[in-house]
Amino acid sequence: MVRNMIGFGTGILFGLGLAVSHMVDPGKVLGFLDFFGEWDPSLLIVMGVAVAVTFVAYRMAKGRSAPVFAELFQWPTKTAIMDPRLIGGSAVFGAGWGIVGYCPGPGISSLAYFAPQTAVFVIAVVAGSAAAGFIPKARIPVVSGAAAGSSG
């Protein structure tokens, strides 16, 4: 299964990047979110460089008809900006991020540190995600562009 091996390899690269840049440390992330204290811009550099590399890859991908080991590129196709689910969900996530200092990626990757707090966080994220599957979508009249689903 070549796509499983691609997933594993890119996961290792991602986990290595999170550890090298100290994004696995919730204290480091809270230092970035503390704009009115001893602000630590490191996360901005991490995200900026990662975005720049992804931007180049996306330009390259758009010039191709298909990825190397799959039939098609699968990126989200929704375009609505004034989407209550997008903004409301992101606000709830951001508040949780500000409470703990973990987002899902570093939460899972730093399970490698065997800290009980990390395990509790990851279990809570999975439980929250499962629970959110029961939140009805129909009440909010936003036309969904595709069934491709979430991007994050």
Next chain:
Amino acid sequence: MEDFTPISALIGGGLIGLSSAFLLMLSGRVAGVSGMITGLLPPAKGDAAWRLWFLGGLIVGTGLYRVSTGDGVETLVFDATMPMIVIGGLMTGVGTRVGGGCTSGHGVCGIGRASPRSIVATLTFIAAGAAVVYVNRHVLGV
């Protein structure tokens, strides 16, 4: 600004960018961690296994860094108590699923695709996170 670590941030950001670039060019997939969690929950589709491999790779990648540097668990600094970690984790799970992405899917891949939705989402979660940290550190003084 004394905690600013620009060199390791440059290298780490480059590795994360390469990960997202390879996943896109080779498998045609977006490197969004919360989306992978959602994609593994029922009703998971037939091609879900690669997501589990990616998440396992995340742990292995950080584990390799730990083994090669001798980095200890004291590296992780938690301000939040266990009950607050549960609440924050639940909010992260709910919010990323409803909002369709997290720091990787919206913040790295989405902005890398110049998606207006991802730019809105990223500005929203950074603002919300900053507001919570402001209240915790500068109003409540936790």
